[in-house]
Amino acid sequence: MINLKRALSVWHRNFTVYKKLYKSSMVLNFVEPILYLLAFGIGLSYYLREINGIPYIKFIAPGIVASSSAFAAAYECTYGTYVRMHYQKTFDAILATPVNLNDLVLGELLWGATKSLIYGTIIISVISVAGLVDSWMILLTIPLISLSGFLFSEISIIAAATVPGIDSFNYFYTLFMTPLFLFSGIFFPLENLPGIIKDLAFFNPIYHMVEIMRSASQGKADFINHILWLITTVLLLIIPPFRLMKRRLIK
């Protein structure tokens, strides 16, 4: 009981709003990744010339694409979805039309993935222009950024459907997203970390995206296992966003 055309009408609603507001939101969202690049890439590279033979700024640049695109989907499907659902009552308005709850949730997930795609693509352009990418193969990662965006949308909708209030997202970011970001291998390789932290990386979607991005930007096509991990996890988490939203909205 799901209709793609109706899901896309929800996607389109979010896109329409985004087109109006992007000028104010977009700039802010790119400041952060570029600050990371400047602070670590330039600041640290004085002391840390290279990692595994790669100049430090080139080491971190592809990883920043992975984390920024993941956060773009997460912000959209936590705060964005929650505001539409709870404060603006946009979902109530939509559910009074032929769009049903499954269409609505799919529309939100696709929109979250689109946000990842937009941010990922633009940051790829920026680091490419800055000469931090060695291979055209970086272009192959664009569909994978959408996939990782879809995964983060799933996780974030699960959070949005279960939090008691909007302030609870602080826990989500502090206890979940920030550790994923810091221990994803963006800033340092995970190989030499204590066993448990290294092993936990297997469960970290950002880690898998960082590996994909870094390999592709060096022209290495050795990331098939990471793609399989992403696809499997997307499929494992596909049902809960729909179930939990239904439980939250329709009593």
Added chain:
Amino acid sequence: MEIVVAKGLVKEYNSFRAVNSIDFIIHRGECFSFLGPNGAGKTSVMRLIHCYMPPTEGLLHVFGLDVRRYASEIKARIGVMPQENNLDPDLSVIENLLVYARYFGIKKKEALKRAKDLLEFVGLSDRAETNVEKLSGGMKRRLVLARALINRPELIILDEPTTGLDPLSRRQVWEMIKREQQRGKTLILTTHYMEEAQHLSDRVAIMDSGRIVAIGTPQELMDKYGGSLEDVYLKLTGKRLIETTGEAIKEAE
């Protein structure tokens, strides 16, 4: 012809019965009102009819279709004016209508034509490009009504359409509702204003604690119970009113 048929309709929330086994039939072309105090179950009945949630028990058919199985088909033919103004605050007046039309699968060109006609109808043509946050309460209400009409519904659900409006804005909304009535649309209304109910409805159902305690034309009810429609309403739901006032006074003491 029957537009809505309910038999033994029940809605429970965590074992609380918001709608407690009610029966009613709404005919094509009539304006049918649900009256009753807050918490009587009016909004729950509205939400069951426009398939926001499924009934717990009983039968509910809209346009002859079972709400449990044909939600999208039914919703395609209904227009809903909800209690709260859930307009899109980031969009302009006309964008609100165009985005909404897309949910019904209305093509862009047709949507634009309908949106312009509707803005004309509700007197907001010169505000088409205004952000909805800049509209007055009455204008927002009229826009919500226009939005409810974008799919040319056969049945229009009006959940407290004029709550919080000044007398002039209220009259304007009434006029618009009346025009829809004259076009042969079926209307379902909830309101706390007896004047509004009397002005617009062909028949009313008075609800209390999830049950329908009386049903008929306003005249029939006034003849049966005596006094004005407000007297009838207070007589039928008054027991609770006195109890709650009593409790409030006790608390204050």
